[in-house]
Amino acid sequence: MIESSGLIRALLAAVAALLLATPAAAIDIPATASVPGGVALVELPASPTPPRASFNGNPVMVLPNGDSYAALVGLPLGIKPGTHRLVVRNGPHEEITREFSVGAKQYETQHLTIKNKRMVNPEKRDLERIGREQKRIREALATWNDASPATLRFELPVEGPLSSPFGLRRFFNQQPRKPHSGLDIAADEGTPIKAPAGGQVVDTGDFFFNGNTVFIDHGQGLVTMYCHLSRIDVQAGQKLQAGDVIGAVGKTGRVTGAHLHWSVSLNDARVDPTLFLEPTPPEAQQP
Numbered sequence: 001m002i003e004s005s006g007l008i009r010a011l012l013a014a015v016a017a018l019l020l021a022t023p024a025a026a027i028d029i030p031a032t033a034s035v036p037g038g039v040a041l042v043e044l045p046a047s048p049t050p051p052r053a054s055f056n057g058n059p060v061m062v063l064p065n066g067d068s069y070a071a072l073v074g075l076p077l078g079i080k081p082g083t084h085r086l087v088v089r090n091g092p093h094e095e096i097t098r099e100f101s102v103g104a105k106q107y108e109t110q111h112l113t114i115k116n117k118r119m120v121n122p123e124k125r126d127l128e129r130i131g132r133e134q135k136r137i138r139e140a141l142a143t144w145n146d147a148s149p150a151t152l153r154f155e156l157p158v159e160g161p162l163s164s165p166f167g168l169r170r171f172f173n174q175q176p177r178k179p180h181s182g183l184d185i186a187a188d189e190g191t192p193i194k195a196p197a198g199g200q201v202v203d204t205g206d207f208f209f210n211g212n213t214v215f216i217d218h219g220q221g222l223v224t225m226y227c228h229l230s231r232i233d234v235q236a237g238q239k240l241q242a243g244d245v246i247g248a249v250g251k252t253g254r255v256t257g258a259h260l261h262w263s264v265s266l267n268d269a270r271v272d273p274t275l276f277l278e279p280t281p282p283e284a285q286q287p
Helices: 002-021 122-141
Strands: 040-045 052-053 058-065 068-074 082-090 094-102 111-112 163-166 167-171 183-186 190-194 199-209 211-219 224-231 245-248 260-267 269-271
Touching: 040 094, 068 167, 068 260, 068 269, 094 260, 122 199, 122 211, 122 224, 199 224, 211 245, 224 245
Parallel strands: 111 167
Antiparallel strands: 040 068, 052 058, 052 082, 058 068, 082 094, 163 183, 183 260, 190 245, 199 211, 211 224, 224 260, 260 269
16 A cells, blocks of 8 residues: 555656646737737747746746747837847756847828827926836836736727727827827726736826826736726735726826727837737627
8 A cells, every 4th residue: 555655656746747847738829910019929949947038138928839938029119120039048058049020010190189288298397207207107017027927818908999009100289209009999988997817006106198097917028008097996016807997997197088098018018909809709700
């Protein structure tokens, strides 16, 4: 009996070792588009343990990919088309690079009229506030923890028409400004906003341009941002499940009307949120 128990323990230990050396089951990845504002999937060398990867000095999400791993790289809107390099580390002494290509993409132009002139040309007192807030926003969007996201497929945080797509080259009162780094969803003021996936609240606050804002960390450099809220129902450090209400649609900050501005940041690059949405079933698509 003792020998039998020892054999069972040995078998269990062998199985556990095998599981530790095998990549975990893959999760659904978002749609990939290796263009500015898109997401590139870069295959990595076979490894018994997850390697570390970085792009432009920022850590990058690494996911199981069959018998190996792959890096999911967020591409900033300002990236130049061409060949780029991902740094991959297996342990403290082994470092290699993986090349991948980024194609060109031209986004449409949008002209908006803002009645509050300070939201287009801020005064000196506003600039001081904006400077402090931009540092805080950058820190929130650059959040990293090693935990893998529960999912990379999001539900829309609020139901409504997609009123302004990602990447628009914007002009406020005929003055050029940064491209639109999120997705605008039109909805009535007070409409509840729900977390599109599980995560943890990184920060919340009332910002000059963004108005009432919530940041959620989903793991491995995937952070979502929700702006212009009429109210905030969560606080920093709070754990969230998919579907939890985080606040309500509003028109705080720089807006032309009530809506939700939703941004997705991957390795500190703002990418198109629609890449992370659940695909529409064929029977639900319009003919």
